[in-house]
Amino acid sequence: MGTFARFADEMVQAQASAIDSLTADSVYLKAHLPSLQNEKKQAWFSIAPFRRNSAGFNQIKLAFGNFRDTLIYSITAGDKQHEAGIVLPEKGLVVREWNVSGASGAIRFEWEAKDSPDFYGLALQQSQGVYVDNIAMRGSSGTEFHKMDLGLLKQQVGEDDVAMIMLQFGGTTMPGMKSSAQVNDYGRYFKGQIRWLKTIYPDAAFLVIGPSDMSLKDGLDFVTYPFLPEVRDALKAAAFAEGAAYWDIYEAMGGKNSMPSWVNAAPALAASDYVHFTNSGAQKIATWLFEAFNEAESRIKSRMQ
DSSP, X not given: OOXXXXXXXXXXXXXXHHGGGOOGGGHHHHHHHHHHHTSOEEEEEEEOOOTXXXXXXXXXXXXXXXXXXXXXXXXXXXXXXXXXXXXXXXXXXXXXXXXXXXXXXXXXXEEEESSOOEEEEEEEEOSSXXXXXOOOOTTOOSOOGGGSOHHHHHHHHTTOOOOEEEEEOSGGGGGGOOXXXXXXXXXXXXXXXXXXXXXXXXXXXXXXXXXXXXXXXXXXXXXXXXXXXXXXXXXXXXXXXXXXXXXXXXXXXXXXTOHHHHHTSSSOSBOTTSSSBOHHHHHHHHHHHHHHHHHHHHHHHHHHO
């Protein structure tokens, strides 16, 4: 979902990363590096329920692919082996599911192969219920989706019944916004991203969440970034043009120049950078969004009566 991970032998990693800084005398190393890469590599990761996750999980789903060697794996739960096996090389995406009901302690996955797969995503689920997946894209403006592999994304969605896509973007673009023309271009690009994502999730509802208030120093005061309201308006227009809903953090928290009051609240609701929320502030915003869903549901039900 926007990123992937691979494992490699530490020696191979170190020597490969040093290639660019080597001189002409490094011909031997360059010629023999592929043989090092043919050695089997081992890796592992472990999973345990977080203390706040009272529901826990009993199913693990892992998406991976793009590998050319037999992958050997072993799964242990606590001090007992849960499962072991192999995965033969396959083209495209591979999705494996494991039932870990009754497993106690941390669940550890161990891998061995000459060529690491691309690991695309890990889902911890229960056998029923509604799942909310947080796909972190820190530093993204939200205009990169069209660069992704459409076929691979469709495969990752698979049989999942995706009911809603929430897109929260806009804040990362603020320091670079210097003109209304840039804002208009951004809104147009973002509109295209929504349209592109709809080709993958044609039956899903879309909700766009724009930027919160963000401050920069102006003399002795912290004031809202000059083009932030315009960015908010551009994202809102893009959302409405593509049939998506829009939820306005900027207005919810107080609008223009509201961030200082969040920073100075007790306890603090925003960090001293006048950009990011504290845990308390994030919880407050999340509660408001939840209440907005409830309010919308109540309005819909009243119309149906």
